[in-house]
Amino acid sequence: MPINILNLPSYIxxxxxxxxxxxxxxxxxxxxxxxxxxxxxxxxVGFGRNVxxxxxxPMHGKRVGIYAETRRYQCRACSKTFYERLPEVDDKRMMTSxxxxxxxxxxxxxxxxxxxxxxxxxxxxxxxxxxxxxNELERMVRFETPLWMGIDExxxxxxxxxxxxxxxNNTIVNVLRDRNKKTLADYLFRLKxxxxxxxxxxxxxxxxxxxxxAVMPQAIIVIDKFHVVRMANECLETVRKDIRCSLTxxxxxxxxxxxxxLLKRETNLDxxxxxxxxxxxxxxxxxxAAYRAKEEFFDIYDALTIQEGELxxxxxxxxxxxxxxxxxxxxxxxxxxWMPEIMAYFDHPVANAYTESLNNxxxxxxxxxxxxxxxxxxxxxLFTEGVCKIKEPKFKxxxxxxxxxxxxxxxxxxTTPSTISTGRExxxxxxxxxLVRLIEEGKI
Numbered sequence: 080m081p082i083n084i085l086n087l088p089s090y091i092x093x094x095x096x097x098x099x100x101x102x103x104x105x106x107x108x109x110x111x112x113x114x115x116x117x118x119x120x121x122x123x124v125g126f127g128r129n130v131x132x133x134x135x136x137p138m139h140g141k142r143v144g145i146y147a148e149t150r151r152y153q154c155r156a157c158s159k160t161f162y163e164r165l166p167e168v169d170d171k172r173m174m175t176s177x178x179x180x181x182x183x184x185x186x187x188x189x190x191x192x193x194x195x196x197x198x199x200x201x202x203x204x205x206x207x208x209x210x211x212x213x214n215e216l217e218r219m220v221r222f223e224t225p226l227w228m229g230i231d232e233x234x235x236x237x238x239x240x241x242x243x244x245x246x247x248n249n250t251i252v253n254v255l256r257d258r259n260k261k262t263l264a265d266y267l268f269r270l271k272x273x274x275x276x277x278x279x280x281x282x283x284x285x286x287x288x289x290x291x292x293a294v295m296p297q298a299i300i301v302i303d304k305f306h307v308v309r310m311a312n313e314c315l316e317t318v319r320k321d322i323r324c325s326l327t328x329x330x331x332x333x334x335x336x337x338x339x340x341l342l343k344r345e346t347n348l349d350x351x352x353x354x355x356x357x358x359x360x361x362x363x364x365x366x367x368a369a370y371r372a373k374e375e376f377f378d379i380y381d382a383l384t385i386q387e388g389e390l391x392x393x394x395x396x397x398x399x400x401x402x403x404x405x406x407x408x409x410x411x412x413x414x415x416x417w418m419p420e421i422m423a424y425f426d427h428p429v430a431n432a433y434t435e436s437l438n439n440x441x442x443x444x445x446x447x448x449x450x451x452x453x454x455x456x457x458x459x460x461l462f463t464e465g466v467c468k469i470k471e472p473k474f475k476x477x478x479x480x481x482x483x484x485x486x487x488x489x490x491x492x493x494t495t496p497s498t499i500s501t502g503r504e505x506x507x508x509x510x511x512x513x514l515v516r517l518i519e520e521g522k523i
Contacts, residue, residue: 085135085145087175089166093148101199102141107148108166115154116161126153126160133165134174134200136181142199145175171211172204183212187458188523190451206452213454216462222252222508224272227427228298230281230291232258233440235456241287246280246429249436250468250508254457260286267294280429282306283417301423304380310410311376312342317406318369341366345374368400372407385422436511443518463523466514470505 084092085104094105114121128150135143147168153160169179178198185194186209195202225245232239233254241255241263255262267273267290278299281287283306291298319341337359340352348356360367375395382388396411414421440460451459460466517523 087167090145090147097141100141102138102143103146104135104143105146105148108163110166111150112152112163115152115157115159116164117159118154118157120154120156122155123152124155125150127151129162131165131173133168134178134198136175136178137197142197144199172208174200174208179208179211182208183215186212187455187462191455209455209458213458213462216458220462220506221271223505224270224275225252225507226275226277228276228279229303229429230263230279230287231303232282232284236451236453238453240453244511245507246278248468248507248510249512250510251440251460251514252508254460256453258284258286260290263287264290264294267291278427280427283413288420299423299427300420301427301429302417302421303429304424305429307410307414307421308377308380310413311373311407314403314407314410315341315369315373318365318403321406322363322366341370341373344377365400365402369403369406372399372403376410380424382425385425388422388425389418436515439515440511443515459523460514461509463509463514463517466509466517468507468510468513470507 084095085106087106089109090106091109092104092106096103112123115123128148131147131149133145133147135145137143147165149162149165151160151162167176168174169176172179174182182194182198182205186205191202191205191209194205198205223245225247227246229242229244229246231242231244233242234240235254239258241258242251243253243255243266244251253266255266263286273295274297276295276298278301279291279295280301280303281291283302288300291300316338319337323337340348340356343352356370360370372395379388379391379395382391392414396414399407399411514523
């Protein structure tokens with residue numbers, strides 16, 4: 080029988096039994112205590128034995144249980160009794176330290192139930208190991224507080240969650256359990272460097288605005304252009320659907336591909352699309368008016384200043400034809416309610432690439448979400464190896480002269496350098512594009 084079957088030098092294997100699913104290994108510690116674990120006195124005597132089951136890493140596709148014989152001792156000085164501490168066993172649970180580490184890493188990648196079955200523990204035990212692992216990562220990993228912060232939502236497990244992002248670097252720095260004001264305000268309040276945040280982009284959700292105003296009053300709030308123009312498309316959709324509902328089946332066939340064409344910008348229409356659109360607008364004037372209103376609203380974002388943007392919107396609102404005014408009311412109401420924050424875009428424009436990337440992430444996360452808890456999916460987003468965008472510290476070279484390190488820096492081939500850091504590593508968070516790619520490739 081090989082002594083190193085466990086590959087744990089601190090143990091002596093005394094026996095093992097193998098069945099279809101498990102390895103049952105009997106072992107005892109190679110070294111035993113010589114001092115009292117309570118008072119430190121060396122005057123201790125044996126006081127019985129016990130066998131404890133310790134779970135270990137699976138081997139050869141089978142679960143592993145170590146039946147560790149532990150000795151009980153009594154101290155003659157303080158009369159206390161104690162069991163010897165088992166080496167390489169986790170302090171909180173009867174598992175080897177390497178199993179706890181492996182479970183923590185695997186629990187980010189795989190469902191808890193699968194790991195519990197593979198190791199031979201309960202699903203709740205895996206969840207507890209996962210929580211400890213994530214708490215340690217949270218303590219050790221610090222994402223740089225973005226100067227330009229994005230606050231949006233992402234649907235995970237059929238519920239909207241608040242996602243905090245770094246707009247400038249297209250990364251995610253946190254995903255919160257919900258999008259309530261208190262949840263976001265608590266997170267922002269604990270955020271190191273929150274007073275340095277210059278701008279916050281968001282959609283038109285009042286709790287986001289209230290939380291930012293309460294915790295980071297210096298930050299300028301900007302409503303992302305994408306969320307506003309999307310409402311214009313939704314208003315056009317209302318008109319299109321109303322018209323289709325009043326048509327016969329034969330007339331509906333004449334509007335084939337209508338949604339696809341109507342959502343296009345006029346500058347992107349090809350020759351056939353233009354002819355088709357002209358035909359529709361002649362037969363359905365309300366549809367033509369809604370399309371022109373949508374296009375003219377998009378044109379407002381060509382303004383160069385806040386003042387010009389407000390004037391263009393007022394003119395656009397006044398010129399809405401009566402037949403489509405009700406359909407576009409949600410948009411006009413939203414712009415009037417959020418006017419300062421929407422118009423702030425003209426001083427602080429937001430790149431559309433951020434929102435498009437986030438939409439891609441929503442799509443793949445919904446596909447990935449089956450069988451995972453929110454906490455596990457959040458960990459996948461934030462802590463998967465290789466997804467974070469990191470700026471390494473700069474280094475300079477130092478040479479050794481007469482056995483002393485001299486801070487004389489140069490780049491000749493004679494240099495035998497030691498590296499001296501001139502900065503710190505900056506973690507900007509999980510890169511959205513990298514995250515989407517890894518999920519689509521099945522690597523997460």
